[in-house]
Amino acid sequence: MYRLFLAAAVSLMAGFAPLAAADLVLRAADTHPYGYPTVRSVQHMGELLEKSTEGRIRISMYPGRQLGEEWDTLEQTVFGAVDINRVFLAALQNVAPETIIPSLPFLFRSEEHRDRVLYGPVGDEILASLEPYGLVGLTFYESGSRNFYNTRRPILTPADLQGLRIRVPNSDMNVAMIELLGGNATPMELGQVYEGLRNGTVDGAENNWPSYADTRHFEVAPFYSLTGHSMTPEILVISKLTWDKLSPEDQKRVREAARESARYMSTLWKAQVQEARERVEGAGNKINDVPDRDAFRRALQPLYERFAGTPRLADLVRRAEETE
Structure with a gap:
């Protein structure tokens, strides 16, 4: 897996021209099923993108392991067969060392402290650390304790x-x-x-x-x-091959929609935690x-x-x- 990431990183040396103003459907993968907060949040991101680009960019969602387990879909994302991927951060720890940091036990003192770290300068640096490996980190999704x-x-x-x-x-x-x-x-x-x-x-x-x-x-x-x-949070990434084909303006739209989807995800998550606990109890x-x-x-x-x-x-x- 690590060699595949490195091979993909080398392939990124070639340049790509920005996509012209035409319809673009981004394939998004998630191992969680339909209705799960991460899936609904990426779908929400698609709605935001479709609105901000007047329909030029949309997201087609493939949840429930339709495209394979996380390792499978990560490889597909590096090579551009999958455009957007939501994965558990631990899946990247053996690739980009910086992604280890949010997974360290007892690092975060509270949910509020976690959010200030992940959505601040430290989190931005962790997201940026993925680019040499063929991925662009867009945002984190919370994943509770x-x-x-x-x-x-x-x-x-x-x-x-x-x-x-x-x-x-x-x-x-x-x-x-x-x-x-x-x-x-x-x-x-x-x-x-x-x-x-x-x-x-x-x-x-x-x-x-x-x-x-x-x-x-x-x-x-x-x-x-x-x-x-x-x-340990979830992370939303986009293939660097896909990213480099976007215009700077569309890159900004994608990143803004991703970050807004993280806020949407937080609201969904709290309700999901309560429902899950009640079901288990x-x-x-x-x-x-x-x-x-x-x-x-x-x-x-x-x-x-x-x-x-x-x-x-x-x-x-x-x-x-x-x-x-």
């Missing part, structure tokens, strides 16, 4: 993860996080997790309320523990608070040195932490 869930027992302390096989996104940092907590990390695409939980290939996973509910993982993993260890799942969240924070502190120890990344961490 991530919590552990499993088929065995409540997670109250890091020791409760000892020996559990925990599904993680395919990133080195997520694997290291589970190992530091004493679990056995199992990288797996999200679409495979339900069956993995059901047949015992994995004992648990970690995700936010809507993902826990909408994937139906709550049906087979009834223990949901509110560790709140991460607020109504099913009788066992939900527990964590009495000592600092115990998890201390256990995961080595991740900062290992994955954000370079001067460049350490500076981004410092600036994020100092953001008021």
